[in-house]
Amino acid sequence: MKYIDEYRKKDLILGIADEIRKISKKEIALMEVCGGHTMAIHRFGLHSFLPPTVSLLSGPGCPVCVSGQHFIDTAIAYCRQAGVILTTYGDLIRVPGSSSSLEKERAAGQDIRIVYSVLESLEIARKNPGSKVVFLGIGFETTAPLTAAAIAEASKLKLRNFHVLSAHKVMPPVMKALVKDGMKINGFIAPGHVTAITGTGIYKDLPEIFGLGVVVSGFEPVDMMQSILMLVRQLEAGKPGVEIQYQRVVQQQGNVKARKLLDTVFELKDDYWRGLGMIPLSGLKIRSEFSEFDIEKILPVDVAMAPEPKGCICGMILRGLKKPSDCKLFAGRCTPSDPVGACMVSGEGTCATYYKYRE
Amino acid sequence: MKTTEDKILLSHGNGGRIMHELISDFFVKHFGNRILEQQGDSAILPVYAAALAAGPHSGSAGNNKQAARGKSGLPEIAFTTDSFVIDPIFFPGGDIGKLAVCGTVNDLSVSGAVPLYLSASFIIEEGFPMKDLETIVRSMASEAKKAGVLIVTGDTKVVNKGKCDKLFINTSGIGMIDNASRLDKKISSIKPGDLIIINGALGEHGMAVMNARESFNFKTPLKSDCACLNYLIRDVLDNSSSVKFMRDPTRGGVATVMNELAGMIHLGIELSEPDLPVGKGVMAMCELLGFDPLYIANEGKVVMVASEKEGSRIVEVMKKNKLGKQSAIIGRVVKDHPGKVVLNTETGGKRILASLSGDPLPRIC
Numbered sequence: 238m239k240y241i242d243e244y245r246k247k248d249l250i251l252g253i254a255d256e257i258r259k260i261s262k263k264e265i266a267l268m269e270v271c272g273g274h275t276m277a278i279h280r281f282g283l284h285s286f287l288p289p290t291v292s293l294l295s296g297p298g299c300p301v302c303v304s305g306q307h308f309i310d311t312a313i314a315y316c317r318q319a320g321v322i323l324t325t326y327g328d329l330i331r332v333p334g335s336s337s338s339l340e341k342e343r344a345a346g347q348d349i350r351i352v353y354s355v356l357e358s359l360e361i362a363r364k365n366p367g368s369k370v371v372f373l374g375i376g377f378e379t380t381a382p383l384t385a386a387a388i389a390e391a392s393k394l395k396l397r398n399f400h401v402l403s404a405h406k407v408m409p410p411v412m413k414a415l416v417k418d419g420m421k422i423n424g425f426i427a428p429g430h431v432t433a434i435t436g437t438g439i440y441k442d443l444p445e446i447f448g449l450g451v452v453v454s455g456f457e458p459v460d461m462m463q464s465i466l467m468l469v470r471q472l473e474a475g476k477p478g479v480e481i482q483y484q485r486v487v488q489q490q491g492n493v494k495a496r497k498l499l500d501t502v503f504e505l506k507d508d509y510w511r512g513l514g515m516i517p518l519s520g521l522k523i524r525s526e527f528s529e530f531d532i533e534k535i536l537p538v539d540v541a542m543a544p545e546p547k548g549c550i551c552g553m554i555l556r557g558l559k560k561p562s563d564c565k566l567f568a569g570r571c572t573p574s575d576p577v578g579a580c581m582v583s584g585e586g587t588c589a590t591y592y593k594y595r596e
Numbered sequence: 597m598k599t600t601e602d603k604i605l606l607s608h609g610n611g612g613r614i615m616h617e618l619i620s621d622f623f624v625k626h627f628g629n630r631i632l633e634q635q636g637d638s639a640i641l642p643v644y645a646a647a648l649a650a651g652p653h654s655g656s657a658g659n660n661k662q663a664a665r666g667k668s669g670l671p672e673i674a675f676t677t678d679s680f681v682i683d684p685i686f687f688p689g690g691d692i693g694k695l696a697v698c699g700t701v702n703d704l705s706v707s708g709a710v711p712l713y714l715s716a717s718f719i720i721e722e723g724f725p726m727k728d729l730e731t732i733v734r735s736m737a738s739e740a741k742k743a744g745v746l747i748v749t750g751d752t753k754v755v756n757k758g759k760c761d762k763l764f765i766n767t768s769g770i771g772m773i774d775n776a777s778r779l780d781k782k783i784s785s786i787k788p789g790d791l792i793i794i795n796g797a798l799g800e801h802g803m804a805v806m807n808a809r810e811s812f813n814f815k816t817p818l819k820s821d822c823a824c825l826n827y828l829i830r831d832v833l834d835n836s837s838s839v840k841f842m843r844d845p846t847r848g849g850v851a852t853v854m855n856e857l858a859g860m861i862h863l864g865i866e867l868s869e870p871d872l873p874v875g876k877g878v879m880a881m882c883e884l885l886g887f888d889p890l891y892i893a894n895e896g897k898v899v900m901v902a903s904e905k906e907g908s909r910i911v912e913v914m915k916k917n918k919l920g921k922q923s924a925i926i927g928r929v930v931k932d933h934p935g936k937v938v939l940n941t942e943t944g945g946k947r948i949l950a951s952l953s954g955d956p957l958p959r960i961c
Contacts, residue, residue, distance in 0.1 A: 340607070
């Protein structure tokens with residue numbers, strides 16, 4: 238298939254691997270902060286192509302994982318309200334909250350519908366004028382513009398029964414927070430689709446202030462290997478910078494139109510990240526001009542912060558400090574069919590990825 | 597007991613591990629008997645030759661002796677049942693009726709039996725259009741005729757509007773099986789080196805139905821592969837005695853069937869990604885939605901295990917049938933990693949293919 242086959246060629250991968258081996262002298266740790274990258278590394282077994290000098294770490298790149306229990310508990314509180322239809326991306330359906338999950342709530346009779354696009358939620362709202370249709374907005378700069386577009390559309394159509402529970406987050410603050418936190422990394426494999434929206438300006442500080450290499454990468458194995466090679470080259474030369482490997486999708490200035498839409502509908506707020514705590518200006522909340530679409534304004538619910546499940550080290554895993562195999566629950570008490578932590582249930586979670594592709 | 601939920605979840609019906617836990621914790625536990633414990637696609641029922649022969653018209657002692665001698669040579673009965681609740685009931689490549697006939701014919705066929713008779717029970721929602729019912733029944737009749745089976749008994753129930761979704765169909769089927777074709781007895785002869793064969797491309801049913809159901813609006817000529825495989829399978833069994841296992845990879849797809857097999861034989865299985873037949877439409881949808889064709893349902897596919905030396909000949913036999921044009925050897929049984937299925941990826945890596953757990957869901961970023 239076009240744009241796929243070319244980027245999965247074994248000879249190319251082996252060629253890049255040779256080049257990395259040849260030039261890599263310094264011991265370096267590279268972090269990927271996108272669940273799609275974590276998946277690709279494991280799906281294609283990229284670790285096995287790298288020399289011992291290059292190690293890869295998984296960061297907080299799975300939106301379901303970093304939003305954690307409180308978001309699910311809040312979503313559950315909403316779906317239990319009379320007259321609410323909850324609409325969600327499928328990834329959230331099995332994520333355990335502190336005492337239930339959306340899957341269990343659906344079995345108990347709550348009206349919860351899986352959608353593949355937020356525009357389907359708009360359609361559901363249009364067809365069910367007597368219900369409050371709540372969309373669970375989750376994801377980084379990649380999915381947030383779609384939610385923004387839906388809110389703008391609902392506003393235009395005066396669709397007043399469409400609402401969003403926003404757990405949308407933005408990527409740059411957490412990348413800096415990780416480094417300030419003392420994470421020992423030398424470079425980021427930066428998220429391709431996030432950067433397609435944001436542009437590369439958001440990474441400016443990373444080489445200048447923190448001396449980190451940044452390469453914006455695509456998601457196929459050749460993309461990832463090439464990005465690693467580019468990072469190795471930067472770091473070996475002692476010249477960290479911001480480069481784009483994923484040039485067929487990402488432009489330096491990003492997607493100006495999508496960003497404008499984001500700014501129109503959302504504003505930044507301090508937000509809680511599982512395992513990392515509060516990070517200033519790292520979350521997106523709906524602006525007051527659009528508050529009629531913000532379910533937390535229309536129908537406030539009070540949901541207590543529940544403690545993290547006992548023994549679960551998702552927090553450490555999200556910060557790249559521990560590997561899933563370091564967790565006592567991993568692959569025993571905690572499996573994709575009966576998950577304890579969010580990192581196991583989301584298809585892009587680090588634990589689920591390690592479990593699926595474990596040796 | 598592994599089942600920990602206090603309510604049935606949709607995951608309990610998806611063909612993956614959670615469903616298997618439910619089956620063993622409830623159905624096998626309480627219904628348990630020697631025949632049910634075969635856990636095959638069909639139950640193989642003994643025909644009590646002596647009892648038949650001793651009946652009122654059985655004749656002389658000589659006949660009795662003959663019947664007793666013939667006991668192992670007498671055909672046995674294969675019996676299976678399946679319910680169909682697909683949504684939408686009409687989809688590219690078929691409808692719920694065609695599926696109900698093919699599903700049961702295939703379950704009988706993969707156990708090595710020749711399908712003969714089907715039952716058909718309908719649970720219909722009040723208000724269901726008569727015209728649609730007739731279309732579905734016609735489609736069942738036409739498929740049964742093609743497969744050479746008779747629909748000989750049935751049942752009709754109508755429930756109040758909203759108490760079922762349009763139409764559910766159950767079909768049960770009976771087939772005859774002779775000792776030589778009994779595949780359940782050959783599974784223990786599977787050994788390292790044996791080949792894994794499939795009769796064509798993966799994931800067409802699951803993706804075609806998904807495209808028809810969800811509002812993706814992908815413009816694709818993709819059709820369900822829904823088809824009766826009894827003649828294709830008969831061609832293979834008549835031409836080779838080296839087939840040791842067959843299964844139709846429906847819910848959970850090829851990866852799930854391979855995991856079940858690896859668990860049963862305590863050997864490893866290796867599949868080769870470059871050898872997997874996958875159509876462009878399925879590949880594109882899977883890439884877009886984050887699915888793996890190995891886990892997507894098929895309704896016109898059979899996966900076989902056959903001895904190394906007969907593999908290519910079986911593929912040639914299958915290619916002569918129009919349902920086997922894209923037949924291919926996709927993997928082999930190995931000594932390593934017993935109980936596990938490993939995929940040799942196109943990029944030269946290896947990864948484990950686990951059983952399906954939970955519905956396959958698309959990625960969100």
